[in-house]
Amino acid sequence: MIEGMIELNIAEWIDVVAVWNALLAPAHYVQESGRRLFWGFLLSALILASLVVTCQRRRFDLKGQLKALFNRRYWWQRSTAEDVGWLTANSLIRGLLLVPLLGSHLAATIVVGSALQTTFGDAPELNWSLFWIGAGYTLVFFVAEDFSRFALHRWMHVSPFLWRFHTVHHSATNLTPVTVHRVHPVEMSLYYLRGLMVFGLVSGVFLYLFGGQLHGWEILGVDCLGFLFNALGANLRHTPIWLTFGRFERWFISPAQHQIHHSAAVEHYDKNFGTCLAIWDRIGRSWLPARGQNVDKFGL
Template sequence: MSSALIAILVIKLQGRPVSIKFIRRVFFSKKYWVNESTRTDIKYFFINCGVKSLLAMLFVSAQLVITMSVAFALQQNFGSVDPIELPWFLIASIFTLTFFVIEDLSRFLLHWAMHRIPFLWQFHRLHHSAEVLTPLTLHRVHPIEICLYYVRGIFIFGAISGFFIYIFGSKLSALDILGVDALGFLFNMIAANLRHSHIWMSFGRLEKFFISPAQHQIHHSSDIKHHDTNFGTCLALWDRLFGSWIAAGMKPKRLRFGISQPHDSKKQKSYKLTAPKKSCEI
């Protein structure tokens, strides 16, 4: 719902009139929802709901085990330390910001690896085979890729939580840990859910700092010049450091999605990728 409201606001800011007829044509077009690509999105949405439900049961317990293991290992190797005396809100803020940055970096690195390592690309290509981007495309992911992201999340969360418990002790409550991804949630609520859509939303100059939905749509482009670009989720810093950042700029007259030719990676040229039957233009 928040994404739909923001999309309408973006369209208004672009100087385009918003009417009931316009909303129906933009958001409920048969061309957008009734096609083979979106049907595949829906299929994987239900498949992965089951996969995520199974993983969720293991997720919390695994996080707790790693958190306590890291805290115990630090204590065993470096001895006990007097908890750092800081106000509760400052500890919670540092914890949240630290997690946000490291979590975002880990997502970038795994996403980068999914494109650059041929074996991993065979799983990730399912997501990029979408020819029409809808909010459901987020769930068009191979179950193996979901497992990889879950394992990544468990270790990142456990390592950071264990370290903070070691240096701050009981000052870091379970509530702080459970609410740690507040920044990521806020970013997704504001704009990130429009990444998989036909709504062009650029951040302008702010794209040097944050990845916009338009930049992620370019990442999904079948044009070879857009391959291996804009891997980031929230922060643009990692793409800029790796040389994979490009600005969205003006909306292209024609932007096609899907896998139209072998992936633009020298290591992947031996992997023949099936071209889509058709692509969606926005």
């Protein structure tokens, strides 16, 4: 009897710890280089924002910029409070449900690698140098990751059923870097599953082909292309700072192009679904450059 009580209490204690950890997880995002809200990426976005505003106004006004940055009216909005609410709910669902249920990225890689080994036997002999294995894996992973994000995002707009969930992200009327986490738990789960599948598939194939030689190019333990994307102002996608890439927008989606995606204007609906590469939007005829565009209002 007493033994049973102790077991029950320990089980409850473990759950409380898990809930507590999941609740606190977002607070650690600023320290994790794999997260867009990592302090280094926030700092680089801040520097880029300062440069953009200085170029727009043709003068550097530190006092004015600091005042705009710490403006209570920007941060203290219902829309931003809702962002934090969705972020917390998603962290709980991911930590308590998705990760324990779906397993780790490493497990998915081993499952795919083993399935290939069982089905096709030993991998063909490929004499790639470590340099080309790293370059190939980094590039294939980046393209697969970017395309799958585009495809899922587009699907969430095209399907009336999925659009109901995606409206949560588009209902933001005030864009701050936290808005990236303003997604319905169904959308977050779909993206989590997508990430697991892409990682498992790409890493599994490379593990099968190259075994222990498999490695990717990394910066601070994060894949280098994803790191560069975040370091080059990805946080400005969810801000009113109008950073465009000019002619490079044919290849890369700029923060201003994602702001167009959030625009409440009808002519901006269903434009620029992409995350990093612009090629998918150009093929799908949803690409719209920022030049000549103006976003007055964010939201639905």
